[in-house]
Amino acid sequence: MPRKDTNTVESMKKIHAVLFDAYGTLFDVYSIALLAEQLFPGQGQRLAQLWRDKQIEYTRLITTSNHGAHYQPFWTLTEAALRYAIKTVAPGARTSWDSGGFADQHRTLMDQYRHLSVFSDTREVLSALRERGLTTGILSNGDPQMLETSVRSAGLESLLDHVISVHPVRLFKTAPEAYALGPAATSVNAEQTLFVSANSWDALAATWFGFQTLWVNRQNMPFEELGTAPHHTGTSLRDVLQCLG
Numbered sequence: 001m002p003r004k005d006t007n008t009v010e011s012m013k014k015i016h017a018v019l020f021d022a023y024g025t026l027f028d029v030y031s032i033a034l035l036a037e038q039l040f041p042g043q044g045q046r047l048a049q050l051w052r053d054k055q056i057e058y059t060r061l062i063t064t065s066n067h068g069a070h071y072q073p074f075w076t077l078t079e080a081a082l083r084y085a086i087k088t089v090a091p092g093a094r095t096s097w098d099s100g101g102f103a104d105q106h107r108t109l110m111d112q113y114r115h116l117s118v119f120s121d122t123r124e125v126l127s128a129l130r131e132r133g134l135t136t137g138i139l140s141n142g143d144p145q146m147l148e149t150s151v152r153s154a155g156l157e158s159l160l161d162h163v164i165s166v167h168p169v170r171l172f173k174t175a176p177e178a179y180a181l182g183p184a185a186t187s188v189n190a191e192q193t194l195f196v197s198a199n200s201w202d203a204l205a206a207t208w209f210g211f212q213t214l215w216v217n218r219q220n221m222p223f224e225e226l227g228t229a230p231h232h233t234g235t236s237l238r239d240v241l242q243c244l245g
Contacts (some may be wrong), residue, residue: 002214002232002233002234002239002242002243013191013192013212014192015134015192015193015194015212015243015244016134016135016188016192016193017134017135017136017137017182017186017188017192017193017194018129018134018135018136018137018193018194018195018196018240019136019137019138019139019162019164019182019186019193019194019195019196019211020136020137020138020139020195020196020197021138021139021140021173021195021196021197021198021199021202022138022140022141022142022147022150023116023140023141023142024052024197024198024199025119025196025197025198025199025216025237026118026119026122026138026154026156026237027116027117027118027119027150027154028116028117028118028119029048029052029116030048030049030052031116031117032048032051032109032112032113032116033045033047033048035108035109035112036048036051036109039105039108039109040086040089040090040105043089043090046089047085047086047088047089050084050085050088050089051078051081051082051084051085052081054080054081054084054085055077055078055081057081058077058080058081059074059077059141059172059173060172060174062077062172063171063172063174063175068170068171068175071170071171073143073146073167074140074141074142074143074146074166074167074172075142075143075145075146078110078113078146079106079110082106082109082110083097083106086102086105086106090102090105114146114149114150114153115149115150115153116150116154118154118156119236119237121236121237121238122154122156122237123155123156123159124237124238125237125238125240125241126156126159126160127159128241129159129240129241130159132244134244135161135162135186135188136159136160136161136162137160137161137162137163137164137182137185137186138151138160138162138163138164139164139166139173139178139179139181139182139195140163140164140165140166141165141166141172141173141178142165143165143167144163144165144167147163147165148163151163161186162185162186164181164182164185166178166181168181169181173202173205174201174202174204174205176209179195179205179206179209179211180209182195182211190209190210190211191210191211191212192212193211193212194211194212194213194214194240194243194244195211195212195213195214196213196214196216196237196240197213197214197215197216198215198216198217198218200215200217200221200223200224201224203215203223203230204223204224204226204228204230206230207228207229207230207231208228212231212232212243213230213231213232214230214231214232214233214234214239214240214243215230215232215233215234216234216235216236216237216239217233217234217235218235218236220235231243
């Protein structure tokens with residue numbers, strides 16, 4: 001059962017919509033490490049972690065610089081982050097990149113990113129929410145085509161009412177304008193929406209925005225030390241159902 005954290009209040013409203021972060025929450029961004037290991041022996045896990053870290057770093061850099069004037073779609077940032085990761089872990093990549101070195105490995109990993117594995121409890125939980133009649137959706141940094149491909153590849157189309165990309169506001173999470181796209185799409189206010197993320201920074205910012213929140217802490221990590229806790233903390237997506245009462 002998920003733990004209720006210290007900022008949970010007696011007056012929490014009944015939940016009518018559940019929005020999920022996509023990458024890291026429904027889709028396993030580290031499932032790509034096995035392929036990375038085949039392409040870069042001994043470096044697969046390191047590459048996958050560096051790729052993810054740099055991807056998120058780029059979203060923050062763009063969102064906080066010049067009011068998003070340097071915006072690039074999430075797919076473009078994902079490509080750029082992978083180039084950085086390859087140049088970090090692969091000897092010779094920096095000097096051979098412009099002449100086509102490592103282009104095949106880069107293309108293979110990007111193709112795999114379109115079809116990331118979903119966590120084992122994803123379909124089960126989305127199906128249960130559908131049976132309860134709740135509005136369901138994704139609210140993600142991913143750009144529309146990227147999300148459409150991932151959702152279709154995973155066979156989740158019939159289980160989601162909304163697939164919401166931050167692309168229209170050209171700002172990534174944790175900008176409040178990005179989170180505001182959720183209530184705007186669902187017509188359910190933030191106080192009656194449960195936002196679910198396995199990324200602690202995302203769960204924190206969503207709490208600040210006004211969502212009810214569940215942090216899915218799969219790795220048994222401490223939460224961010226900034227004085228605010230999510231409303232609920234669990235260890236799997238199944239804990240969403242416990243939050244509903």
